[in-house]
Each structure stands twice: as structure tokens, then as C-alpha cells.
Amino acid sequence: MAKKVLLVGCGNMGFAMLQGWLALQPSPEITVVEPAAPLRQRISDLAVSALASADDLAADYWPDIVVLAVKPQMFAGVLPDYARFAGPSTLFVSIAAGVTTATIAGLTRADAAIVRCMPNTPAAIGHGVMALYANGQVSAEQAEAAATLLAACGTVVAIEDEALMDAVTAVSGSGPAYVFHFIEALSEAARKVGLPDDLADLMALKTVEGAARLAATSDDAPGTLREKVTSPGGTTAAALGVLMGEGALSTLLGDAVEAARDRSVELGKSE
Numbered sequence: 471m472a473k474k475v476l477l478v479g480c481g482n483m484g485f486a487m488l489q490g491w492l493a494l495q496p497s498p499e500i501t502v503v504e505p506a507a508p509l510r511q512r513i514s515d516l517a518v519s520a521l522a523s524a525d526d527l528a529a530d531y532w533p534d535i536v537v538l539a540v541k542p543q544m545f546a547g548v549l550p551d552y553a554r555f556a557g558p559s560t561l562f563v564s565i566a567a568g569v570t571t572a573t574i575a576g577l578t579r580a581d582a583a584i585v586r587c588m589p590n591t592p593a594a595i596g597h598g599v600m601a602l603y604a605n606g607q608v609s610a611e612q613a614e615a616a617a618t619l620l621a622a623c624g625t626v627v628a629i630e631d632e633a634l635m636d637a638v639t640a641v642s643g644s645g646p647a648y649v650f651h652f653i654e655a656l657s658e659a660a661r662k663v664g665l666p667d668d669l670a671d672l673m674a675l676k677t678v679e680g681a682a683r684l685a686a687t688s689d690d691a692p693g694t695l696r697e698k699v700t701s702p703g704g705t706t707a708a709a710l711g712v713l714m715g716e717g718a719l720s721t722l723l724g725d726a727v728e729a730a731r732d733r734s735v736e737l738g739k740s741e
């Protein structure tokens with residue numbers, strides 16, 4: 471029987487996941503609660519039911535899975551509207567940065583079955599990577615249902631230690647933004663050395679896309695692939711002298727990921 475999935479919040483990440491779910495066969499029965507009218511319109515355009523508030527759910531509606539995709543700061547205000555569903559028959563899946571399963575249980579029911587998931591926006595095209603942590607109340611059947619739902623959005627990785635979710639958030643949850651910024655920065659650098667705007671954008675994007683695809687499909691490690699680009703005394707060596715000199719890029723990325731990890735921990739404490 472098709473699962474009933476209730477998606478609460480359909481902004482950037484919720485909508486990305488919804489798009490991934492549309493490829494599922496058999497398709498789940500999806501209902502979305504999203505207060506913003508323009509966002510509801512784009513959900514309706516996909517022939518998915520979109521409601522403005524939890525009050526609009528039918529009295530006899532009962533979901534198998536509730537996916538919480540609102541901002542971490544909204545959990546305390548939003549969860550009481552859905553707490554009635556908490557219990558053995560309904561799985562809560564939260565994609566919020568920082569918010570722990572203990573916090574969600576505190577806002578719903580002590581024995582709520584909860585999966586924490588950290589997705590990323592490439593989920594929209596089935597190329598996300600999703601880490602999952604299940605609390606002790608999640609049944610094997612519920613864990614499988616969550617994995618099936620999320621696999622429609624990309625690669626699913628189970629995690630045993632919830633504390634790792636903050637680091638995962640900093641690497642893969644926020645990570646697409648780092649890569650998009652790298653594309654922006656490469657394009658800007660291309661302009662500075664004289665390429666016209668459209669050529670700069672195309673070269674930057676296609677270089678990142680091609681390199682990522684090669685890294686994903688090659689038997690070589692990324693470091694070996696880098697060495698294969700780098701002719702001794704050539705152009706790449708000149709550039710890497712800047713990027714890798716005194717670990718410049720590694721230090722910068724290390725600091726960036728630490729800042730994101732620390733913010734995730736903070737968001738968890740503020741709930």
C-alpha cells in the first residue's frame with residue numbers, strides 16, 4: 471500500500487526533496503503544508519496537494535511519515551500542530567540542522583519514532599546525499615520506508631552516532647553552497663584574465679561538472695586525478711602553488727566547515 475507522506479514546509483530543501491519523490495514508484499500519497507501562497511502554487515503545479523496550515527488537514531487524515539522541513543528556529547512553534555501523530559504508527563523525519571531527536575521527542579511524544587536526515591539540494595535531481603540517524607523507537611519497517619523515500623533523492627547513508635550529524639551538515643548539507651561559490655569564483659577569475667562573461671560562466675561550470683563526474687567514475691583518487699592534470703613546471707603547478715601553498719585552500723575550507731559545524735551545534739542548543 472502506498473505510504474501517506476506529510477511534508478511540513480516546502481521551501482528550498484522541502485521542494486527539492488518533493489521533486490525527487492515524484493520519481494518514486496509506487497508513488498506515495500503526498501500532502502504538503504506550506505503557508506506561503508506562491509510556494510503552494512508551485513506544489514499544486516506538480517499535482518501535489520498543498521494546504522496552508524495544519525488546520526486544513528482532514529479530521530481523519532493520518533500520515534505514515536511526517537517530514538519536517540521548516541527552519542530549526544520554528545520547531546517549537548510548529549511541532550505542537552503535529553504532535554498528535556506521534557506514536558508507533560507514524561514516523562517523524564526531520565531534516566533540520568542541529569535539532570536533535572531528543573528535542574523532537576520533547577516537542578511531540580517521549581516515545582516518538584524519529585529519523586534525522588541531512589539532505590542537500592541536489593536531491594531535486596536525484597543527486598543528493600542524505601545521512602540518516604534513527605532513534606531507538608524506529609521500527610525496521612519504518613527505517614526501510616524512510617530509506618526508500620529518501621533514496622529517490624540520491625545516495626542514503628545510515629549513521630549510528632547522532633553527534634556526527636552536525637559535521638555531516640557542515641560537509642554535505644551546506645556543501646553544495648561551497649561548490650556553487652567555487653563556480654562563481656572561478657568564473658570571476660576567468661573574467662579577470664580576459665574571458666567574456668558567457669565564456670567565463672560556461673568554462674567554470676563545465677569544468678566543475680566534468681571534474682566531479684570524472685572523480686565520481688574514475689578508479690583514481692582525487693589526488694591522483696589532480697596529479698594527472700599537473701605537468702611538472704606547467705600551468706597547473708603554478709596555480710596549485712597558490713591554492714596549496716601553506717595549505718591555503720585546505721585551511722580556508724577547514725575553517726569554513728568548522729564554522730558550519732559549530733553553528734549546527736548552536737542551532738540545536740537554541741531549541
Ligand SMILES: NC(=O)C1=CN([C@@H]2O[C@H](COP(=O)(O)OP(=O)(O)OC[C@H]3O[C@@H](n4cnc5c(N)ncnc54)[C@H](OP(=O)(O)O)[C@@H]3O)[C@@H](O)[C@H]2O)C=CC1
Nearest residue numbers: 478479480481482483484503506539540541542565566567
Ligand atoms: N536549504 C538547504 O540546502 C538545506 C536545508 N536543510 C534544512 O531544511 C529546513 C528548511 O530549510 P530551507 O528549505 O532552506 O528553508 P526555507 O525557509 O526555504 O523553507 C522553510 C519553509 O517552511 C515554511 N513554513 C514556515 N512556517 C511553517 C509552518 N507552520 N508549517 C509549514 N511550513 C512552514 C516557510 O514559509 P515562510 O517562508 O512563509 O515562513 C518556508 O517556505 C531547515 O531546517 C534546514 O536546516 C537541510 C539541508 C539542506
Ligand SMILES: O=C(O)[C@@H]1CCC=N1
Nearest residue numbers: 566567639643644645
Ligand atoms: O544553512 C543551513 O542552515 C541549512 C542546513 C544545511 C544547508 N542549509
